[in-house]
Amino acid sequence: MEAHGAGLSRVLVLAFCVAGIWSAYIYQGVLQETLSTKRFGPDGKRFEHLSFLNLAQNVVCLVWSYIMIKMWSRSSGGAPWWTYWSAGITNTIGPAMGIEALKYISYPAQVLAKSSKMIPVMLMGTLVYGIRYTIPEYICTFLVAGGVSMFALLKTSSKTISKLAHPNAPLGYGLCFLNLTFDGFTNATQDSIKARYPKTSAWDIMLGMNLWGTIYNLIYMFGWPHGIGYEAINFSKQHPEVAWDIFLYCLCGAVGQNFIFLTISRFGSLANTTITTTRKFVSIVISSLLSGNPLSTKQWGCVAMVFSGLSYQIYLKWRKLQRMQKKRKSM
Template sequence: MESHVGGLRRVLVLAFCVAGIWSAYIYQGILQETVSTKRFGPDKKRFEHLAFLNLAQNVVCLLWSFIMIKLWSSSSSGGAPWWSYWSAGITNTIGPAMGIEALKYISYPAQVLAKSSKMIPVMLMGTLVYGIRYTFPEYLCSLLVAGGVSTFALLKTSSKTISKLAHPNAPLGYGLCFLNLAFDGFTNATQDSITVRYPKTSAWDIMLGMNLWGTIYNMAFMFGWPRASGFEAVQFCKQHPEAAWDIFLFCLCGAVGQNFIFLTISRFGSLTNTTITTTRKFVSIVVSSLLSGNPLSTKQWGSVGMVFSGLSYQIYLKWRKLQRMQKKRKPA
């Protein structure tokens, strides 16, 4: 009876995590697309300073992580010092800024799809730099994802979608997305090395350190060199409170989403989290297409299917590998 109740509780917690991640990030995607494409106020002006979204999210997540550490953290020492995040903070500032900036040039579904191909630069770097050899199924996954993204990029985007973009330019938009992925790869590797060097570092510590440096770098960029566009962004928000509210909700969704990701990883492992976030990206494309007026053609939906078939197969391969490792650990 106790095991049955425990199993039910575990299923309910997992359902809670899925609902939290999906709702937070799908709604954040809708807000991100709204801020990048909508014309605000009677003057019908666009919010051109999309990099300001990163600064705003850094500040909200910094405050959020600080509060969480004070409320829940059980250890006050042994974690990584704040200055150890400076290099990862640079790439974590530049990468997401490029991803958001890409929304000026390509649609939100195209951006999500391009950013779903993270495994491609990881495998390329592993093969070229470290001489890692991958299995045929892993190459097949990469081929499906690369083929799907490439086909989607080559297919003609509807005129309705193009009319919503500030500066339609597909090659530049996809280029910014792939640079975003490259910087994300360095960020993840640096975070892994920090947790190895400082084992007592918690997820909240990492969130605090990353967003602290992100705030510093983005403040310098937005309010210093080269154009001090942060002042223009703040002025726009004062003149268009609707835009300011959307930006605040965007940041809040990011903070809440990170909470559910940390909860999922701590309770169910990174593989479960990868599965949830991957399916969330697919649902984001569907929701965007239905609600935001970005209709996809049948061929484009075929490309989306190729990408998520590759990602799903990759998740299955990881699950099978994990099952084999667990069997080896069991005593005979």
């Protein structure tokens, strides 16, 4: 009975994590698309300062992580705050490129392109480190790269184009893939910090990353008298609806990170990857429905192709994990 109760408890916690991650990031995606395409006020102006979202989210997540550390963390001996400076740079530039890409491509296209994280990782691994990958890994990459490429080649509807400020698909996809490259460096640096300072908690990493992100973005946004930050604040004052959407966007990011950390700590990174991957697919569906611009049959075929590759990748990771656990038991 106790084992059954514990199993039910784990299922409920997992369901709670899934609901939290999906709700936070799907709604954040809706807000992100709204901020990038909607026209505000009687003058019909668009919010052109999308990079301001990164600074706002850094500040909210910095405050949130500090509160969480004071409330829950009892550990000490984590990584010093200054060790995050290099990862903070790439973590600042990368998301900014991803958000700027929304000026040139639709939100579903951005989600698909950012799902292709394995492509630059495998490319860098082969060219720089001489890593050899298996045939199934190449199949995954082919499915994802092929799906994204065909999605990019298919004509975007005139309704979507009219919502974008400067439609330029090659630039938009280029920004997405640069975002992925910087993300790869950020993740590698975080892993290195965690290895050097094993007592570092998820909250410590969140605090360090957002501290440096806040510093860099403050310099970039307000480093000169007529910086982007001043323009974004003035726009928000003139259109309070924008300020509310920005706050909700940041709050969704902070809540989503909490559920991600909970998932990783309770169920491991593989479970988190599965949840976030399926969440991306649901985001595309919801975005398509809410925008009143449904994807064509061919575009849905591309979406299915991408997520088939991602699902196969998750299965390969799961199978590898199972083999490792069997070896440990035999030892």
